[in-house]
Amino acid sequence: MSTPQPPTHQQAAPAPNWQAAPGTSYVSPIPITRTHLGHALASEWTKIKSVRSTMWTLGVFLLLVVGVGLLVAVNTTTEDYTEVPYTIPAFFGLILGQICLITLGVLVVSSEYGTGMIRTTFTASPQRYRVLTAKLIIFFVVAFAVSAFAIGLVGLFTSSLHDGESGTPWGRSVLMGALYVSLLGVLALAVGSMLRHSAGAITTMLGVVLVPAILPAFLMLSDSMRTIGEKMMEYNAPNALARIFELDTDSGTGGSQLALLAGVTAAAIAGAYALLEKRDV
Template identity: 80%
Template sequence: MSTPQPPMPQQAAAAPDWQAAPGTSYTSPIPVTRTHLGHALHSEWTKIKSVRSTMWTLGIFLLLVIGIGFLVAVQTTNEDFQDVPFTVPAFIGLLLGQLCLLTLGVLVVSSEYGTGMIRTTFTASPQRHRVLAAKLIIFFAVAFTVSASAIGLVGLFTSSLHSSGDSDVPWAGTVFMGALYVSLLGMLALAVGSMLRHSAGAITTMLGVVLLPSIMPAFLMMSDTLRTIGEKMQEYAAISSLARVFRLDSESGNGGAQLGLLAGVTAAAVIAAFVLLERRDV
């Protein structure tokens, strides 16, 4: 008969490197950093430069503003700029190009709702207000830079054609105010897109905001009772506002009042978008 061997003492299994020892807290080997607005800005910048809608809308915007501006500029003479700035040829293209910025502003936020990717975005960044703030900042920076560059390029091209003229009307301010006006319109569209969460509905709403104040006065002024309302609406329409910015109607101001009203409306829409974003489910 074989002699039974004494039981071997059990050795304690070594704990894996990732497992905390009893009585101690676990420390991740992966560095953990506190998220901030900079991360959201980087994410939104990656999105806006990666999607095709940005390239298409901004490309068409540049084609309209610069292309039409150059075509108008070569048809002008020195006498045409005695009372207006050299950026005036960009005015017509900007009237059409602003629709591109409206569309882009809506798509920046509504496209994520349409595809369902907004759930992934809010999972990665649970603080929703930070996401919306990053979208607004990145969009405004892109829209203002592109708009100011396009208007300024048209102004430089026009001034080079008429360098021998005696025009002393400053035009640097029109570059800033014109770019600011259409960029604020785009931010308003982004806020509307965040509230409606539907691309077609938000774009249609913004087209009404831009076009109706230019169309309705023609009907309102047929009535003596509504004439005052029609005249005031026409004064603050997008066409009239940009005309004042480009000094085409210098007797009625430089567009500061219209720009202030648009800034106020945009601020109100942005605040409403933040409030609804926190109160509603995805």
């Protein structure tokens, strides 16, 4: 028969500084930090700079805008810029390059739905509106910075080839041109959020850009549809950029076209926010 051992006295270990989740009785071993928009912005910035689609689309965009712009610039003379800005060569590259920003805008949101990673994103940040806001802000800043850089680089190169004194200041065309194509990309992001399908959203945006540029030629064959065709011709993307780059100053400087795009983009963003909260993932 064993002899009972006297109880040993040990000092109790200090309790860890755990925090209870607000409104619950569960005590988490992880310190709780309230999240805010800054966390979502950091997350979206990490995503957009680390995926290959960003490098490819922006790389092709720069190749088109800068490459085509430089090719056009070397085939111009100083007399060509007496009444137009030195950024005119960038216009020809933007006609194609805008498709790259549209594609990237769609992929920023639709790729997460395609892979199912959006569930992880919304689990980490249940405030869905915050996630979409962060995507919109990060994409717009990246698209605008890259666009302004490309247009400005073409303008500087063209200016260096000639006497450097054009009849028109070209800073305005850099800002407005970059703003226009960036808003097209933001519109594509909103459409991608609503459709949640990459191919469908890209096809829809291509229709938004290409159909108004092609359809007026057929509408203007009919007298009853001529007015619609003329308005569509006036506000389509190629003609809007032409006015911004002052190729067609008789019809305005692109302000009304930019305002229309901003209004359509704002409506699409509002629709994206509304559908985001109503549908499951």
